[in-house]
Amino acid sequence: MTTSKQMTLKLKVWRQKNAKDQGRFVDYTVEGVNQAASFLEMLDVLNEQLIRKGEEPVAFDHDCREGICGSCAMMINGCAHGDMPRTTACQLHLRHFNDGDTIVIEPWRARAFPIIKDLVVDRSAFDRIISAGGYVSTNVGNAPEANSIPVPQQDAEAAMDAAACIGCGACVAQCKNASAMLFVSAKVSQMAHLPQGQPERARRARNMVAQMDKEKFGACSNTGACEAACPKGIKLTNIALLNRELARAQVKS
């Protein structure tokens, strides 16, 4: 392990002052950054340089930096969160790059995710989709007796897998259609598999899909780029399930 190796990276970063600004790529060189650093730490180093020079630092979203909050969001050389499978940008490490590499860093691009500044986009469209039905509206009170609502193990697993979605938007960013199907399908699937999700099942699917369309995300072309880009490994099986759920909601109405 040569964890102390220093490297120099050339960056092409999208800079955009605000939603109205046209925006453009700006070239930067980051020198002497440790190979053990994460991608976001490398951007921190860049920002320190910029601040010392009296320039505006690059704005990017981040919070937990341990791959669980879904805040970090950027296209790294055309790949959402970089080209490593099942990795968020904050968990991507520089050891996967070579000294002297040029890296292109762009914001998520989707009509439904307008750019706020530099690499920061407005992902509130996801919140509005959740508000349209991604919840269970009964007052559950205290935690029930653990075994009072039996859930078959397979269903519990499928629900847990879908619930792993951190809502980062990588699926939208990677999809050629900027489609939100993987996100919406994970949120619908997580509850369709559980007894608590049954009473509102049809309405949830219908309302969340209606909101998804209203936000002007694209349709699903079944390319699978979303699953490949998802840092949490959310599966295309959820999309097949959502397609079934909406048909089921229609037939039952």
Add this chain to the structure above:
Amino acid sequence: MAMASWKAYLGSSIGKKKLVGLTGLALSLFTLTHMAGNLLMFVSADAYNLYSHTLVSNPAIYLAEAGLVAFFLIHVILTVQLTMDNRAARPAGYQHAAHGVKKTSFAAKTAILSGSLLLAFVVLHLQTFKFGTVYTTTVDGVEMRDIYTLVVEKFREPGYVAWYLLSLVLLGMHLSHGFKASFQSLGLFASNHPTLAKLGWAFAIIVAGGFITQPLAVYFFGLGG
């Protein structure tokens, strides 16, 4: 109320894709049966002509043809509409193309192009054969259209053979993505299910490959005398 809810369902992005998947899969299965029928060229001219004659002299053919045309039109209209909506959903593209596992397949990215060429092919194809020169022949004492002779005539023209081969490679490409994709739209399986993904490739290669054997046999190996 019921009508309005069906309109909302079929007008949603998911509803439209349900129709695209359904029509796409039906058209895919049609291409398979069409390809299998064409293989009769290798049995004999009579077998081929008799097959064609049996099909067109069954009154149900009008219903089948109307259905095919309707499915084809629904598929074209919705995919053109979806492609426009999908492009509008990303007004500004990326500077850097995706690479590695996060890349989208060429066939999926170019479905509108392969599809548009298929549309041109189908129109010309009907003009060339269905509404083309009528030769006649007699098989087992029954007078019928000699479609075999017309096909052989066309497959001897290098320009026609080149266009036909190009169109079938594009059909193969369209199917290599479309066949498996339709199962996901219909809500049956994930399109990357390992068995389905393999089946999708096999389907595309068998259909396109099967269609390609006849022009090759006529042009290069003298099938049809």
